[in-house]
Amino acid sequence: MESKQNGTSADNMSFLEVLKHKDILRTEIIAGITGFFAISYIIIVNPMILKDAGIPADLSVFATIFSSIIGCLIMGFYANSPVILTPGMGVNAFFTYTVVVNMGLSWQTAVAISAVSGVIYMAIAFTKMNDILSKSIPQSLKHGITAGIGLFLVEIGLEKAGLIVAGKTSLIVLGDLTKPAALLAIFGLAISLILYLRRVKGSFFIGIILTTIVGVIFHIRDADTPNVILSKLTNYHQITFKGDFSHILSTPFILATFSMTMILVFESMGLVQGLLPDQRKFKKTFQGSSVTTFLSSFLGTSPTVAAAESASGIESGGRTGWMAVTAAVMFGLSLIFIPLLAYVPQAAIAPVIIITGALMMESIGGIKIGDFTEWFPAFLIIVLIPLTNSISTGLAFGFVCYPILKLAGGQRRQLTLPVYILGVLFLLDLIFSALL
Structure with missing residues (x-):
């Protein structure tokens, strides 16, 4: 969906030029609010995961919010990109359950690993490696990443x-459709679809609000109500700048750093390329993401990545950095109004996420279905990302499989050196992840 007002495309506008077009600015703000609500659950979920690593949840809430604010501001002012940065789901699980719980390292060491990974990430993002890696990814895999x-x-x-x-007998079964939350979600999905198909401006945001109102009327709220006391901000310094680099030369530290770097670099690259409507903004967006990843290690949280839920805002018309800046403002306001977020049930957010995901799956049409050497690696990415609950795992299998099938199919000339290197690196990542 291209954001246009009176024949003017927001894609080609600078950050300041948007101010001259009130309709486009309004669309960007609505997109930012929509994207924020879609990812707002991270404010509570991320601290709950990091709590298992030993980081106090009531303090890591602030780290989650502050890192998101910084990331979104960088996306807005530096990259002029409609991408929301927050501590990433998946990488926070790696941080907590692999590095800390399974490997027995302290959360302070895990933070140090994040910092070193962030430095390597920035070294790639701000050098020619950025262009080499992004250009070497086959188009079929790029489409597979978006669809996955x-x-x-x-x-x-x-x-x-x-x-x-x-x-109990299969991975997934149909939920209980008699539960109020499920019925509310179905109502929200119907309303959001109608508004979207009618091309109502801000359709996703309106859908969230209407569904929330119905939820309030029928007393449908999530069980986990946020409990953040702003006065605890005075204790926030207890988790900042706590990285422990004393084990930097140990084997566990090096292996964990390699795996985390692979997750951060290629998950972010896949996400950014899959999300951005205007690929000309990729370089600065990728660079901004690397800087925020590095800074997050000093703020007391797991690394940040581009939020897949940014797609909700982009589908609502977000095309410039104003969407990201709006999300930053919303994260800032959440410090005061977190209790109000409890009134926005997951059932109100879910329809927007479902529709957005369906729209992203249209990328399957760009894959050469008739060429099995192109289709199957992309297929692995598409199915393994949701089935393994890991974007990096899906990428790994796709990138390892691609050169193997090309060689087996006698299409060696279609392979480049970077594709071979990526295949080997992802294979090593799978091996190290299994060992960790």
């Missing part, structure tokens, strides 16, 4: 809606 992330979002949305749940 889309299917991942659909899965997340259906889970939030309670329409699918983990089964």
Whole structure:
């Protein structure tokens, strides 16, 4: 969906030029608010995960918010990009359950690993390696990444809606459609679809508001109500600048750093390329993401990545950095109004995530279905991202499989040196992840 007002495209506008077009600015603000609500759950979920690593949840809430604010401001003012940066789901699980719980390292060491990974990430983002890696990714895999992330979002949305749940005899079964939350989500999905198909401006945001109002009327709220006391901000310094680099030359530190770097670099690259409507903004967006990843290690949280839920704002018309800046403002306001977020149930957010994921899956059309050497690696990415609940795992299998099938199919000339290198690196990542 291209954001245009009176024949003017927001894609080609600078950050300041948007101020001259009130309609476009309004669209960007609505997109930013929509994207924020879609990812707002991270404010509570990320601290709950990091709590298992030993970081106090009531303090890491602030780290989650501050890192998101900084990331979104960098996206807005530096990259002019409609991408929201927050501590990433998946990488926070790697941080907590692989590095700390399984490897037995302290959260302070995990923070140090994040910092070193961030330095390597920046070294790639601000050098020619950025262009080499981004240009070497085959188009079929790029489309597969976008579609895979889309299917991942659909899965997340259906889970939030309670329409699918983990089964006893199968991975997924239909949820209980008699539950109020599931019925509310179905109502929200119907309303959001109607508004979207009618091309109502701000359709996703309006859908969230209307569904929330119905939820309030029928007393449908999520069980986990945020409990953040702003006065605890005075204790926030207890988790900042706490990286422990004393084990930097140890084997566990090096292996964990390699795996985290692979996750950050290629998950971010895949996400950014899959999300951006205007690929000319890729370089600065990727660079901004690397800087925020590095800074997050000093703020007391797991690394930040581009939020897949940014797609909700982009589908609402977000095309410039104003969407990201608006999200930054919303994160800032959440410090004061976090209790109000409890009134926005997951069932109200889920429909937007489901529709957004479905729209991203349209990228399947760009894959050469008739060429099995192109289709199958992309297919692995598409299905393994949601099935393994890991974007990096899906990428790894796709990138390892691609050169193997090309060689087996006698299409060696279509392979470049970077594709071979990426295949080997992702294979090593899979091996190290298994060992960790």
